[in-house]
Amino acid sequence: MPKRALITGITGQDGSYLAEQLLGEGLEVFGMVRRSSTETFERIAHLRDRVTLVQADLLDQTSVIRALQRAEPQEVYNLAAQSFVPTSFEQPELTAQYTALGVTRMLEGIRAVDKRIRFYQASSSEMFGKVRESPQSERTPFHPRSPYAVAKAYGHFMTVNYRESYGLFACSGILFNHESPRRGLEFVTRKITDGVARIKHGLARELRLGNLDARRDWGFAGDYVRMMVAMLRQDRPDDYVVASGETHSVRELCQIAFARAGLDWERHVVVDASFIRPAEVDLLVGDPAKAGRELGWQPTVDFRGLVEMMVDADLARIGQAVARRELRH
Numbered sequence: 001m002p003k004r005a006l007i008t009g010i011t012g013q014d015g016s017y018l019a020e021q022l023l024g025e026g027l028e029v030f031g032m033v034r035r036s037s038t039e040t041f042e043r044i045a046h047l048r049d050r051v052t053l054v055q056a057d058l059l060d061q062t063s064v065i066r067a068l069q070r071a072e073p074q075e076v077y078n079l080a081a082q083s084f085v086p087t088s089f090e091q092p093e094l095t096a097q098y099t100a101l102g103v104t105r106m107l108e109g110i111r112a113v114d115k116r117i118r119f120y121q122a123s124s125s126e127m128f129g130k131v132r133e134s135p136q137s138e139r140t141p142f143h144p145r146s147p148y149a150v151a152k153a154y155g156h157f158m159t160v161n162y163r164e165s166y167g168l169f170a171c172s173g174i175l176f177n178h179e180s181p182r183r184g185l186e187f188v189t190r191k192i193t194d195g196v197a198r199i200k201h202g203l204a205r206e207l208r209l210g211n212l213d214a215r216r217d218w219g220f221a222g223d224y225v226r227m228m229v230a231m232l233r234q235d236r237p238d239d240y241v242v243a244s245g246e247t248h249s250v251r252e253l254c255q256i257a258f259a260r261a262g263l264d265w266e267r268h269v270v271v272d273a274s275f276i277r278p279a280e281v282d283l284l285v286g287d288p289a290k291a292g293r294e295l296g297w298q299p300t301v302d303f304r305g306l307v308e309m310m311v312d313a314d315l316a317r318i319g320q321a322v323a324r325r326e327l328r329h
């Protein structure tokens, strides 16, 4: 019998790449999805006949237990979360329910159903927040700067605690920003590459952004999901930073993205104070040495390659929509 994996958040960016990765390795893949009045399965449309979807919600403990009983997985990847930082300032309590307590519900579900299940928790570089040192590694203390980051820090420590208290095979991946053509349109990379494509095709003239000085360590989502799997396949559970080791500003991102389409970013980008956050994370740069040393992980796509891949994909997508008259000038 093939090994089985359950992915929460399979309809998200990472869920779709992880499902591809696990199917490619011959696993049977189950995806946990929540009920919605309109389907949100666009990112996994090409996988629909190869994955089994089970309905459950991170807010509902009983539904989580039933999903685990139904899938009978050997591996669980907990990717579901309210993942957008600005929304966490608007809806802090709901963010805590999804992003923090959702982790406890998954861990309690595993304790109740099968303690042998290996568990991956999607932790975040946002936990470093107001950074204590650079680059940030597994040993760097956390100083979260948003309700999202506080919720992720809770999820991280619950994962560590269930490993230490109950002997669960539970790993926390502290992933720095990772992007792709499947990234949500509200995140800054995709907002910029989608904006570039709209301007290039004559659908818009300007792109309104917030803090251009913020610096992030950006990588390609397809590379990062390989590390999630590697963590669950080692002999003993542990936590890892996954990062490129480089930092770039939002301004540099704009320069590369607009130049790829033959545009001058300074003629189109407008700074709009409404996109400035109540508390900002100014600089993130990760140290992925442990991931490389212990699990042999190396990224394959660099920053420029990532931005150009995303611009090219959005130029093609918007161009096709204009040709089909789905989008008009």
Ligand code: NAP
Pocket: 008, 009, 010, 011, 012, 013, 014, 015, 032, 033, 034, 036, 040, 056, 057, 058, 059, 078, 079, 080, 081, 082, 083, 084, 098, 122, 123, 124, 125, 174, 175, 176, 177, 178, 179, 184
């Ligand atoms: P994403 O695209 O926003 O996807 C989030 C997923 O969570 C979606 O499938 C969403 O389902 C699901 N979800 C949200 N609330 C749920 C609930 N109550 N019950 C069940 N499912 C729910 O996020 P992503 O970029 O793929 O990131 C994956 C995970 O890694 C997240 O936990 C994120 O916080 C974390 N992370 C991301 C990054 C990054 O740079 N991408 C870095 C570090 C950590 P719907 O389709 O129904 O909305």
Ligand code: F7E
Pocket: 083, 084, 085, 123, 124, 125, 126, 175, 176, 177, 178, 186, 187, 188, 189, 191, 208, 209, 210, 211, 212, 214, 215, 216, 250, 275, 277, 280, 281
């Ligand atoms: O912002 C700045 C903004 O929203 C990046 C999530 O996946 O990665 C992501 O969180 C930076 C910030 O990602 C705009 O102020 C400027 O400094 O793309 P973002 P994020 O907040 O870093 C981490 C690792 C996660 O875990 C999260 O789930 O860009 N910025 N102008 C802007 N950001 C947005 N969204 N929109 C702007 O107009």
